[in-house]
Amino acid sequence: MNSITTQVLKLFLLLATLTCLSACNVTHFEKNNAISLAQKGELTSARTAIKRHYSSQGKNRLLYHLELATYFQLEKDYQQSNKHLTHAKDLLESFYTVSLSETALSQFSGPTYTTFHGQRYYRPLLHVMKALNYNALAIAQPENRPALQDSALVEMRQLNLYLEALTDETGGYNPSVNDKLTNQIYAILKPILAPKALLSNIDYRDDAFAHYLSGVINEQNGELDSARLQYQRAASAYENGFAEQYQLPPDTTKQAYNNLARVMTKSGGYEIELERLKGKIDPQQQNHLSQLTVIQNIGVAPQRKQFNLVLTADHDSKALVMTPIPFGTHAERQAQIQWFQMLFADTSIFDMIQNYTMGDSSDVALGFVTKRLPLGGLWDNAKKVGLIDALQYGARISVTYLAPPKERIKSTEIWVNGQKHSQLHPFHSIELLTVQNALKNANTEIQLALTREIVKAISAQKLLQKTGLQQHEVFGSLAKFATSAVNAVTAAADTRQWQSLPAQIRVAQIPLPTGEHNIIIKTQLNSGRVINQTEQVNVSGQMSLWQTRTFIDAPPQSKSSTSSSIFNLD
Template sequence: MINLRTYILQASSVIGLMFLLSGCASYNDRILPYYKNVSAGNYKAAETELDKNSLIQKPRNKLLYLMEKGRIAHLNGDYQNSNKYFNDADQMLDQGLTSATDEAVGVLVNPMEQRYKGEDFEKFMIHYYKALNYQYLHNTEDAIVEARRITLQAQEQGDKFNNKEKRYSNDAFSLMLQGMLYESNNDVNNAFISYRNAAEIYLAAPDKTYYGTTMPLGLQEDVIRTALLNGFTTEADQFEKTFGISYEPQKPAEGGELIFFWENGRAPVKTQVDLFFSLIRNNNGDLFFTDAAGGLVIPFNYGGDRNRVNLKSFESLRVAWPKYIAQTPFYSSAVITSNQDKIPFEKAEDINELAFKTLQQRTLNEMGKVLSRLAVKKIAEYSVRASAKSDGKTNSLLEGLGYGIQLYSLLSEKADTRNWQTLPANISYARIPLQKGENQITLTLKNSRGADETKTITVNGTGRLQFYNYSTLR
């Protein structure tokens, strides 16, 4: 009769093969048909793929589903339904996605099985698309509400990190957008405050660069321009000196202005990498995890008897960790032509840089949680094995259970490779003066083969500030 230990060892090869074939697939791998259709501009087909995908339909992925549904509806020009999905996503975030049960899932299984809570920059991007949707629906009042919600999101971020330096605790682009929204509602006082707040984020950063984005000249001019419109001449003079520019006020265009957002490329995707750690003990008996190169040293806050922890059991602890992979954009540059004038784009948001840097910022904290989870499983495994061999006898049931815990630990370890993948890699913008009446706006894109592609849109100059966004998600 095969004992439990032998049975588990025999079964492990079969289960391991199943794990390699399905368990190692990343989130991107499992939604690839949807993602490919979005990249190809087949938005209707993409929506069909999204609705039939079993992974994103799971309750733990509801926030991701709502963000993707809102995005694809926006791309389809269905702004009403787009905001329905984004509002539902907003509501989920407001109610909170953390619970004791969900935390236990993260400890006992892996973070991929927890509810997706959204990256911090993804939460700001919800406000960006909601505000544009409201603008396109001519719902200025709700667009302004969304502008105010950007401030609340920024405050929440600041509280989360206690305003620590070198952490993503605000979003300069969102504050720029907030200023534009206020300006579109002729609220130049709040517009100035928003532009100033955005500028101060850049000024506090090295070389006036914030997460891969240098302070746009357009933002500098907006700060000074709105300061002068408010009669804040002293502030305007001070910002001229701070920015090192000489600003000459321009006569407002009769047809108003168009702010053109170019959303280029695809956000990075997450994959899984394996890292290996050992457990060490210092002279005080404290326990620390360290990687092979010794570059990471992470405390292990163990509540049990530290002296009884067998360090040999932790000589090669495998950690499944997420890693971003950047997607090379098909288009390298673009320029706007309007009324014979060429207007360059300025980068306003670098989502690629945000993704890589914010993951790096939280590595030590989250790595500590992962290692502690694995260590607890390992301690449980060896405790059961030790109990199986008491009094010189071997308890096959307990020994088999120990190997079962080992196998479960191996197969359940998985990195969280989820993210909002239809976001662009970066967003650039141009402010375009309009003539009264019909305006022909031409966008010229340079593709990876060095050839130019053009798109022309017609904008009716109304004397007001208008918005337009265009996505090239290849």
């Protein structure tokens, strides 16, 4: 077939890919509108959407339970919430070993056809949710209070064991594949897409906020020694990197040390340790008053979206070339290009020299919008396994990306009985945690996506050879074009996630005398909008806790706060 016809078929393939993108580039987040309903205060409709979109027995069963647990908690149905959280915890434990059959399936059909296994940072959040639910039930059911408080403490012990194991780990989890062809392709691509320096020091190594809240729950249940250990771990983690990694203010670390000092003072016998803490704590903290802990879950964690590239083979420079195909709104296209340039584009001095020596000067300029994978001596191996021939018309590669986080909150203030009291400070950024987790997994994800699409293309080529069409000049090229088009349409990235998680968690701990107090949280957005959330708090014990959810994208006329809970413990 002549070169003109080949170019025409390549153009048709590109048009087919773009047509597919316009129809099927809808993200998992957009298909499931539950969070949009929740932001309007329509929690029952949100749960209905979850049940319609997921199955309790299907490949998304983990998300089924996680999402329903969140919405039941917002509705203050804590028993149902914990029921689903228990199912979710059991599933996470059962997913420890990845099924080889599912791994093989993902290599040929894509990750969206396999069971969603979640992220490693889901587990601490799950334990925290369960413990808070048990605390709420302890207030609602005084006759069962001791047993429910014990259950909350059990969750904190399990959380501690998980975090200890997490901090002891030295490496991540990589899915193994036993298929010979897949291993060959992966081996060719792996040394080319090595992680860059920007991906260092963004591992999820510990969870300072989970330790902190564990300290609060242990303290309010009278477990002062356990509370002291958890506050110590929280303060140490915040001080030694957690706060810096997730861009948290110094007030966060100071509050953790304040809590540590308060528990030491309550317990007695820690005079030497308290002396060492001077300079790290607020000497004016009022230990004789009851403490109200306010936890504000703000916004929605960033959504995972699909990002598409085309992979072709350059015979002249013996290289594979990845070219992004931005799609969507102007902001989405910009985010896709920025993600590509940050992680994959040939922007380093080494990459530019490689492009210059392997091709011509135009490759150097194109390096900012393409990724060239010089195979060098691996080119012959790539030809031998059929990789180069399989890319005659290119292959569509789909991976995930996240839009860069935007600071939308100017401040969050606490007003007590009509008077401004203090600020709520960020104690955890699930938004940054989600983005960093995606960055850390980006290279592995694109290696697997490249491997998967190439294996699919080579497998199709071998099938054509068996049919005999491969030998016919016209029909053989048309058949190869058709298989490339089918593979382009079926390629998809895994955008599944726990969508109802907040973007940020803010905390304040304020000393108050016993009695009724009118508490208002005023969330001031950079847009100028102010969201007010009010609760009458009856402070009757040493420790009280108010947890609330603030949806900042909710329409002004809807309920921005869908739930708040008061837990007063003696």
